[in-house]
Amino acid sequence: xxxxxxxxxxxxxxxxxxxxxxxxxxxxxxxxxxxxxxxxxxxxxxxxxxxxxxxxxxxxxxxxxxxxxxxxxxxxxxxxxxxxxxxxxxxxxxxxxxxxxxxxxxxxxxxxxxxxxxxxxxxxxxxxxxxxxxxxxxxxxxxxxxxxxxxxxxxxxxxxxxxxxxxxxxxxxxxxxxxxxxxxxxxxxxxxxxxxxxxxxxxxxxxxxxxxxxxxxxxxxxxxxxxxxxxxxxxxxxxxxxxxxxxxxxxxxxxxxxxxxxxxxxxxxxxxxxxxxxxxxxxxxxxxxxxxxxxxxxxxxxxxxxxxxxxxxxxxxxxxxxxxxxxxxxxxxxxxxxxxxxxxxxxxxxxxxxxxxxxxxxxxxxxxxxxxxxxxxxxxxxxxxx
Amino acid sequence: xxxxxxxxxxxxxxxxxxxxxxxxxxxxxxxxxxxxxxxxxxxxxxxxxxxxxxxxxxxxxxxxxxxxxxxxxxxxxxxxxxxxxxxxxxxxxxxxxxxxxxxxxxxxxxxxxxxxxxxxxxxxxxxxxxxxxxxxxxxxxxxxxxxxxxxxxxxxxxxxxxxxxxxxxxxxxxxxxxxxxxxxxxxxxxxxxxxxxxxxxxxxxxxxxxxxxxxxxxxxxxxxxxxxxxxxxxxxxxxxxxxxxxxxxxxxxxxxxxxxxxxxxxxxxxxxxxxxxxxxxxxxxxxxxxxxxxxxxxxxxxxxxxxxxxxxxxxxxxxxxxxxxxxxxxxxxxxxxxxxxxxxxxxxxxxxxxxxxxxxxxxxxxxxxxx
Numbered sequence: 001x002x003x004x005x006x007x008x009x010x011x012x013x014x015x016x017x018x019x020x021x022x023x024x025x026x027x028x029x030x031x032x033x034x035x036x037x038x039x040x041x042x043x044x045x046x047x048x049x050x051x052x053x054x055x056x057x058x059x060x061x062x063x064x065x066x067x068x069x070x071x072x073x074x075x076x077x078x079x080x081x082x083x084x085x086x087x088x089x090x091x092x093x094x095x096x097x098x099x100x101x102x103x104x105x106x107x108x109x110x111x112x113x114x115x116x117x118x119x120x121x122x123x124x125x126x127x128x129x130x131x132x133x134x135x136x137x138x139x140x141x142x143x144x145x146x147x148x149x150x151x152x153x154x155x156x157x158x159x160x161x162x163x164x165x166x167x168x169x170x171x172x173x174x175x176x177x178x179x180x181x182x183x184x185x186x187x188x189x190x191x192x193x194x195x196x197x198x199x200x201x202x203x204x205x206x207x208x209x210x211x212x213x214x215x216x217x218x219x220x221x222x223x224x225x226x227x228x229x230x231x232x233x234x235x236x237x238x239x240x241x242x243x244x245x246x247x248x249x250x251x252x253x254x255x256x257x258x259x260x261x262x263x264x265x266x267x268x269x270x271x272x273x274x275x276x277x278x279x280x281x282x283x284x285x286x287x288x289x290x291x292x293x294x295x296x297x298x299x300x301x302x303x304x305x306x307x308x309x310x311x312x313x314x315x316x317x318x319x320x321x322x323x324x325x326x327x328x329x330x331x332x333x334x335x336x337x338x339x340x341x342x343x344x345x346x347x348x349x350x351x352x353x354x355x356x357x358x359x360x361x362x363x364x365x366x367x368x369x370x371x372x373x374x375x376x377x378x379x380x381x382x383x384x385x386x
Numbered sequence: 387x388x389x390x391x392x393x394x395x396x397x398x399x400x401x402x403x404x405x406x407x408x409x410x411x412x413x414x415x416x417x418x419x420x421x422x423x424x425x426x427x428x429x430x431x432x433x434x435x436x437x438x439x440x441x442x443x444x445x446x447x448x449x450x451x452x453x454x455x456x457x458x459x460x461x462x463x464x465x466x467x468x469x470x471x472x473x474x475x476x477x478x479x480x481x482x483x484x485x486x487x488x489x490x491x492x493x494x495x496x497x498x499x500x501x502x503x504x505x506x507x508x509x510x511x512x513x514x515x516x517x518x519x520x521x522x523x524x525x526x527x528x529x530x531x532x533x534x535x536x537x538x539x540x541x542x543x544x545x546x547x548x549x550x551x552x553x554x555x556x557x558x559x560x561x562x563x564x565x566x567x568x569x570x571x572x573x574x575x576x577x578x579x580x581x582x583x584x585x586x587x588x589x590x591x592x593x594x595x596x597x598x599x600x601x602x603x604x605x606x607x608x609x610x611x612x613x614x615x616x617x618x619x620x621x622x623x624x625x626x627x628x629x630x631x632x633x634x635x636x637x638x639x640x641x642x643x644x645x646x647x648x649x650x651x652x653x654x655x656x657x658x659x660x661x662x663x664x665x666x667x668x669x670x671x672x673x674x675x676x677x678x679x680x681x682x683x684x685x686x687x688x689x690x691x692x693x694x695x696x697x698x699x700x701x702x703x704x705x706x707x708x709x710x711x712x713x714x715x716x717x718x719x720x721x722x723x724x725x726x727x728x729x730x731x732x733x734x735x736x737x738x739x740x741x742x743x744x745x746x747x748x749x750x751x752x753x754x755x756x757x
Contacts, residue, residue, distance in 0.1 A: 022671050030678070041686040043696045044516055065545075091552065093729055094715065097695070110545075117546045124551035124562075125718050129693035131557055132516065134549055135523060145545045177529055178505060179522050181512025182479060192514050212670065299669055300582045301410050308418045312425065320691070321430045322517050330429040344482065351513040354480040 005231050009239035017243055023209070031201045031251045035258050038197045042320070043189045048073065049097035049133045052087045053080035059107035061148065065118065068144045069100070074136045087121075097123050098133060110148055183351050194263050195346035196319040198255040199339060202278065203285050206248045208306045210289025214240060215302040218293070237378060241286045248282050249275070259350075268353030274346065277363060281342045284370030291377035313339045338369045393601055397609035404583065405613055415617070419571045419625040426567075427560040427633040437521045438466045440478060440487040445470075449495035453532050457488070462524050479511050486510045486521050498536070553722045561636065564629040565717035566690030568622050568648065569710040570681075575618040576652045577680040578673075580611055580659030585672035588663065604749075611656040618652050619645065638724030644717060647730075650737050651713040655680065657744035658709075664751035684710035712736045 017023055051069065055062050069075040078096055081087070087099045101119035109116030120137055122130040184191055217223040226236060252275070259265040288309065296302035314320075316330060317339040323331055334340040345362040348354035356363075405412065439457055443450045457463045466484050467474055478484040489507040491497065497504040508525055512518035554561050587593040596606050622645075629635040658680055666672040686692065687701065688710035694702060705711045712733040719725045719733075727734070 022668070022674060026674060034682075037682075037701070038686065040698050040701050042692055044692065047695060049695070092723060092725055115546055117548055119548045119550065121550040121552055124554035124557055125722060129695055130551055130554075134551075135519065138547060139523075141545045141547055148545075177508065177526065179508045179510070179526070181510050181515075181518050181522070183511060183513040184515055184518070185512065187512060187515035187519065189515050216670070296410070298408075298586075299673065300579075300586070301408065303582075303673055304411050304414045308414050308421075311418070312421060315422070315425050315430060322434050322514065324436065325431040325434045326429050347513060348480060348482055352480045352511075358477065358481045 002232070002235055006235050006239055009231065009235065010242060013239055013243040017247070026209075027205065027247045027251065028254070031205070031255055032258055034201060035194070035197055035255055036262070038200070039190050039194050039263055042193050042197065044129070044132060048076050049129075050078045050095065051075040052090055052096040052099045053077055054082060054084055054087050054099060054101045055080060056082055056104045057102050057106040061107040061110060062102040064148075065102060065106075065141070065144060066100070068140050069137065072136065072140050074133070074140075091121070091123050094123070094125075097129070098137075114149075190263050191265050191351065192347070193319075194259045194265050195350045196343045198252060198259065199281075199343050199346055200314065200319070201255055202248045202252050202282065203310065203339060205251055206244060206282050206285035207289040207292070207310060208303070209247075210241065210244050210286045211292040211296065211302040211306050212299055213244065214290065214293035215296050215299050219298060233381065234378070237290065237381065241290070244289075245282050245286055248285075249278060252278050265350060267350050269349030269355065273349055273356060273359075277342065277345050277349075277359075277366065280363065280366045280370055281338060284338045284366065284373045287370065287374035287377045291373065291380060294377065294380045313337055316340070317343050319343050335365065336369065338366055338373075341365045341369070393599070394605045394609055397596075397601060397606070398612055401583075401609055401613045405617060415575060415621060416624065418574075419567060419621055420628050422567055422570075423560065423564060423625055423628050423633070426563040427629075430559055434485075434517050434521065435462065437463050437486050437524060438484045439463050439525070440475060440484045441465055441468045442472050442475070442487060442489040443468065443470065443494075444490065444492045445494070447493070447495040449498055450490045453488075453490075453529070456528055456532055457525075460528055463528070475509065482511075484511070485517075486525055488525065553718075558633075560629065560633045561722060562718070563690070564625070564633075564635045565721050566688065566710075566714050567625055567629075568717050569651065569688065569690065569713045570685055571621050571625060572618050572648060572652050572713075573655050573680050573684045573710060575614055575621060576611075576655030577659040577662070578676045580614055580656050581662040581666075581672045581676040582669060583614075584610060584660060584663035585666060585669045589669050607660055607748075611660070614656065615649070615652050618655075619648060622648055635721070637721050639720035640726060643726060643730075644720045647713065647716045647720075647734065647737075650734065650741065651709060651716075654709045654737055654741045654744060657741060657748050660748040661744060661751060664748060683708045687711065688714050690714055707740075709737060709740055712740075 017027070053066055055066070066077055066080075070077050075098065079090065084099075084101065087096070087101075090096045091099060099119075099121040101121065103117065103119070106116045106118060118141075120134065122134060124130040181187065214223070217226070256267075256271070256274070260267060289306070292302055292305045292309070296305055316326075316333060317323075317337055318334060319339070323334050323340065326334075341362040345354075345359045345366075348359055348362075441454055441457070443454070454465070454468075458465055467478060472487075472489060475484075475487050479487075487509040489509065491505050491507075494504060506529065508522055508529075510518045510522045551557055584593070587596065597603065599606075601609070626637070630637060659676065662675045662679060663672050666675050683704070684690075687694075687697070687705045687708045689705070690710065694705055694711065697705065715733045716730050716737075719730050723729075
């Protein structure tokens with residue numbers, strides 16, 4: 001590798017990037033905008049559901065159910081009527097997200113038998129939303145049941161969800177359950193997503209731009225010119241990869257600043273560790289870009305290949321859905337997925353304060369994947385330019 | 387006129403060749419939707435079925451063993467560590483080796499039989515809030531049933547909610563995803579491919595040649611977009627077939643209506659693609675414009691994966707101008723709910739208005755280049 005040649009080539013590459021406003025904008029402003037939009041868009045958090053009430057009991061307790069649900073702020077009663085078919089029509093028309101059906105005899109059931117059924121019909125068209133709303137509704141109903149228990153029978157004032165009334169009956173075993181969520185006690189979904197989105201950003205920059213950059217030279221014919229110069233391939237590849245690697249690292253830094261000050265993502269672990277891991281990870285991400293540039297002839301192809309590869313890798317990375325919810329073969333496949341390792345590492349270090357030791361397995365995996373990818377890509381590149 | 391029509395015909399054939407010749411892109415376009423149907427059908431679930439539990443039990447006795455056995459016997463839980471002190475928690479959580487910890491107080495059995503309120507503590511790794519809360523809820527249920535058995539709650543009042551998940555009883559993500567996938571595929575092919583292909587002709591100067599040909603500008607645009615429209619529809623049909631055959635995704639409404647709406651939606655995408663190609667100067671800029679202007683919003687701000695109700699207010703306002711948002715209501719309505727025009731006219735009207743506006747804008751922005 002000739003250092004002098006490398007220096008000149010690097011200068012050319014940096015100049016080309018800085019000169020091109022589209023690319024510069026994409027490198028420096030886009031990540032911030034993407035982070036702001038993505039962090040807010042990529043969420044399964046459910047804020048409020050419109051609730052249609054079909055109350056056939058008209059008692060104090062049925063009104064209590066509605067008030068409790070409404071008071072939580074999660075459910076907004078929109079309309080009510082005793083007719084289920086009216087409610088159905090509203091749901092078909094997407095004007096309500098949930099139908100609450102309180103059958104006749106609800107209150108009598110509670111007073112006499114200490115149990116009473118009711119029906120919750122969710123619009124499962126938004127699957128995730130329906131699932132989350134259902135767990136909210138369940139929690140509210142359980143706690144209301146506890147309250148009603150106190151009313152109906154003051155001696156049994158305690159429910160498992162942790163009532164606060166003192167003086168239980170002596171001699172009766174009583175368990176008081178406390179729940180605590182570590183690392184994200186406010187259950188802020190964005191804090192969980194932002195570290196993952198940062199990975200998406202640097203990957204997009206690294207892989208897509210590397211692929212496009214080289215393919216553009218190919219399309220324009222300047223690659224052939226470079227290939228006939230005395231510059232050897234490793235110098236050429238280094239000159240292509242180093243600038244984009246630098247920009248990806250700058251983007252990571254910008255992204256971390258936004259994450260810290262806009263989204264208040266806690267940064268419990270060491271930032272040095274993050275950048276160290278990113279260094280290794282990006283070698284692989286850029287290597288994939290380099291590999292794509294050897295198989296694609298046009299920028300359009302480069303983009304499609306990158307796009308579909310990243311899409312599959314991202315979906316299978318545990319970024320959006322937990323890896324441990326996947327079937328076994330899919331869980332195995334995440335072992336060779338660099339995005340999965342880097343996402344897990346970012347989350348562990350930023351949110352849980354994991355140290356080098358804790359994430360060593362991810363670091364090793366990243367190092368192995370990156371070196372394999374890069375050497376395959378370089379070899380492939382070598383073949384093509386012969 | 388006859389000559390012109392055959393010129394249009396020839397032009398369309400040329401475009402077809404452009405598409406067919408690029409095997410790589412074509413393969414990706416045909417395989418990507420299938421791959422995504424498979425991924426969503428098999429691999430992507432939101433529920434985690436096994437919870438890795440740490441038990442911290444300072445003074446094991448018959449009561450703690452009884453409760454631990456309940457967790458051990460429950461297929462949802464796997465006890466990964468048992469310890470007398472809470473020191474193991476932090477490192478295990480940090481490494482991601484455990485999800486939940488159950489902490490017994492000292493002398494659990496004694497305090498239960500004394501009838502003193504006995505405190506149990508559940509600590510979860512809540513860095514993923516949804517999974518964290520769900521797992522804690524599973525554990526709570528186990529403890530509640532134990533408590534009921536030892537008579538800790540007596541005959542407490544219970545409200546028994548009966549749940550119905552209408553339109554998708556099993557909450558299978560593939561059922562929700564396939565209608566959205568149609569939108570994504572249509573966008574990919576119509577907006578993205580058209581924008582790139584037009585801007586490539588522009589970059590190479592071949593568009594100028596076309597513009598001085600006897601073809602009308604609208605014929606050029608028509609000839610450009612028709613092959614993509616056909617490709618897009620073909621792709622939709624394959625994805626639908628795969629979803630139906632492999633995953634038994636329901637199809638309750640009218641296929642004709644879905645295809646007609648797909649054509650309408652595709653035309654919106656094509657118009658967007660033409661517009662993007664007209665206002666950008668290079669292939670790369672067109673690509674970026676199409677990615678940022680169509681793909682990302684159509685994938686993320688349309689309710690396809692992430693519910694619109696979860697978005698903050700300002701982003702929810704943005705979704706109103708995202709075409710896929712309206713189309714997904716239509717495709718889900720037809721496929722999952724089996725509703726027809728009576729319920730979907732509003733969405734169809736919005737798409738038609740979008741199409742009209744975009745067409746006018748696209749034609750306008752093309753004019754100066756003719757002069």
